[in-house]
Amino acid sequence: MTPQRRLPWAAVLSALLLAGLGFSLWAGSLRLSWGEIGGILLGNGRTDPTHVAIVLRVRLPRAALAALVGAGLGAAGGAFQGLLRNPLADPYILGVSGGAALGAVAALSLGLTTPLAVPAAAFLGAVAALGFVYVVARAHRGSPHTLILSGVMVGSFCSALLLFLLWTSPSDPVRTAIFWLAGDLSGASPGWLPAAGLWAGVAFLVLWLQAPALDLLTQGEETAADLGLDVGRARLLLLGAAGGLTAAAVALAGLVGFVGLVVPHAVRLVWGPGHRRLLPASALLGAAFLLGADAVARTVLAPAEVPVGVVTALVGAPFFLYLLRQKDGRA
Amino acid sequence: MIRIEELTFRFGDGPPVLRRLSLEVRRGEILGVLGPNGCGKSTLLRLMRGALTPGGGRVLLDGRPVHRYRRRELARWMAVVPQATATPFPYTAWEFVAMGRFAHAPGIGGPRRGDRAAVDKALTLTDTLHLARRPVTRLSGGELQRVVLARALAQETPILLLDEATSHLDIRHRLGIAELLVRLHRDEDRTIVHVTHDFDLAAAISDRLLLLSPGGEPLAVGTPWQVLTPARIREAFSVIVRVEPDPATGRPRVLPVLPARDPALEGSR
Numbered sequence: 001m002t003p004q005r006r007l008p009w010a011a012v013l014s015a016l017l018l019a020g021l022g023f024s025l026w027a028g029s030l031r032l033s034w035g036e037i038g039g040i041l042l043g044n045g046r047t048d049p050t051h052v053a054i055v056l057r058v059r060l061p062r063a064a065l066a067a068l069v070g071a072g073l074g075a076a077g078g079a080f081q082g083l084l085r086n087p088l089a090d091p092y093i094l095g096v097s098g099g100a101a102l103g104a105v106a107a108l109s110l111g112l113t114t115p116l117a118v119p120a121a122a123f124l125g126a127v128a129a130l131g132f133v134y135v136v137a138r139a140h141r142g143s144p145h146t147l148i149l150s151g152v153m154v155g156s157f158c159s160a161l162l163l164f165l166l167w168t169s170p171s172d173p174v175r176t177a178i179f180w181l182a183g184d185l186s187g188a189s190p191g192w193l194p195a196a197g198l199w200a201g202v203a204f205l206v207l208w209l210q211a212p213a214l215d216l217l218t219q220g221e222e223t224a225a226d227l228g229l230d231v232g233r234a235r236l237l238l239l240g241a242a243g244g245l246t247a248a249a250v251a252l253a254g255l256v257g258f259v260g261l262v263v264p265h266a267v268r269l270v271w272g273p274g275h276r277r278l279l280p281a282s283a284l285l286g287a288a289f290l291l292g293a294d295a296v297a298r299t300v301l302a303p304a305e306v307p308v309g310v311v312t313a314l315v316g317a318p319f320f321l322y323l324l325r326q327k328d329g330r331a
Numbered sequence: 332m333i334r335i336e337e338l339t340f341r342f343g344d345g346p347p348v349l350r351r352l353s354l355e356v357r358r359g360e361i362l363g364v365l366g367p368n369g370c371g372k373s374t375l376l377r378l379m380r381g382a383l384t385p386g387g388g389r390v391l392l393d394g395r396p397v398h399r400y401r402r403r404e405l406a407r408w409m410a411v412v413p414q415a416t417a418t419p420f421p422y423t424a425w426e427f428v429a430m431g432r433f434a435h436a437p438g439i440g441g442p443r444r445g446d447r448a449a450v451d452k453a454l455t456l457t458d459t460l461h462l463a464r465r466p467v468t469r470l471s472g473g474e475l476q477r478v479v480l481a482r483a484l485a486q487e488t489p490i491l492l493l494d495e496a497t498s499h500l501d502i503r504h505r506l507g508i509a510e511l512l513v514r515l516h517r518d519e520d521r522t523i524v525h526v527t528h529d530f531d532l533a534a535a536i537s538d539r540l541l542l543l544s545p546g547g548e549p550l551a552v553g554t555p556w557q558v559l560t561p562a563r564i565r566e567a568f569s570v571i572v573r574v575e576p577d578p579a580t581g582r583p584r585v586l587p588v589l590p591a592r593d594p595a596l597e598g599s600r
Contacts, residue, residue, distance in 0.1 A: 082420070085419065216430055223411075223413065226406065
């Protein structure tokens, strides 16, 4: 192992996650001292009840939401990059998020609002988009840019349909359109959080158990089969699980882009590409990253709020261009 | 060990790549496969390991059709050494070779002690132990090829299939790998099928050779002296060669008739 690899990833990333959580609980129009936040979290009753309510009922659920969405997108991005052997892959760029958002909005406009209906519809949309992009990827072996271009087109197509659905629906179209298109953590119903969390947890577990298969698939399908992998089955499980994670994240926060691109790259740079480590590490770093991005989104124009997708895109799009410039897009 | 019966294969509606090939690969032998470009050598290896389904005929491994095996089971029977290709993911050489243990330990728990020992042994055999911590993206072509061979060795299979695994190596590493193959055959009784363009090396290390025609028909199977005759080589490759015994090994050496250059012209420079 190189010296870098000896950095204990779980400890370092958990510390980052805690820092992100602290930042997220602290940021907001009402400034609370660190001591007071700590006291509230520990159940110390000597503080103002409105402060308690703000931390426990507003900021903590919001932070949990950001962490869940970030973790899901980070892990899904890592899986897509390995599975498609394409370092530019990301749920948003591949159009998978777009498909999921379309599915979710279609369910909502049909009046389905039960906690599991929306992620389930998002999942169907994600799988449909994935299936399309995957067929294109297989038809153009060795052409990573074709895959990315078709993903972007699938995403645009889904966004257009999504806007059409929103504009023809009776509720305030502009507000909800921004929620879905820009990626926003303020609009989700908190009631969905436990269901989506459970959903994402199962999807992540399936994904993680397939980590050795994912390592093999980075070597190409034929080599993976020669090494003893049932490629069809592994691919199905991995695409399903990564699609499921994307669906959970999108159902909660709309189209938050680039988390799945930036985060796995950062992890790979420090801890290498092995997926047994990369997937949980990307989940932790994705959660920390989105907690931070959300805190920034809530503070730059306080008391107004910027959608968190704006912040992640401002970081992620230049990063994408940087990767594009690197010859062959080294992972 | 591997029995090929009346094997025929074509891609889509194209002409057959292999035609009615029957062959028995014997336990513990080294079989060299020779033939011109596009004659189906690589396709034959793919059919042998069930990566392609035959259009006609069948391939039996230990008496059972190869497509009836599960992938993991097959990967404990045979390991494949393809031509090394660039990989975009910076696994360390050790992690890369450890992928060869998947068929033995596919779980999330990762390599156990026995697996680790197999990886170290494979790295040692291929003279790449010093590269163990280097990312494979930073290896030279020759280093990467030896690491790919190490991954196949880590599978600890009775059969090894090599697809032009030494063509891009310099002479030292080519000889090193040839020597290693002989050693694996002699000491561990491994069965080795290798596809190559190197007549002399194939003749030197193989027990038997298979020569394919441009149309994918078997021209000859037998000992190197039986297969490597000027007539057969002319039939397969449309070139004129001399075949002479190697003074040291007694195996045939193929000497192509090379284009002559005018010595007078050369001197006038």
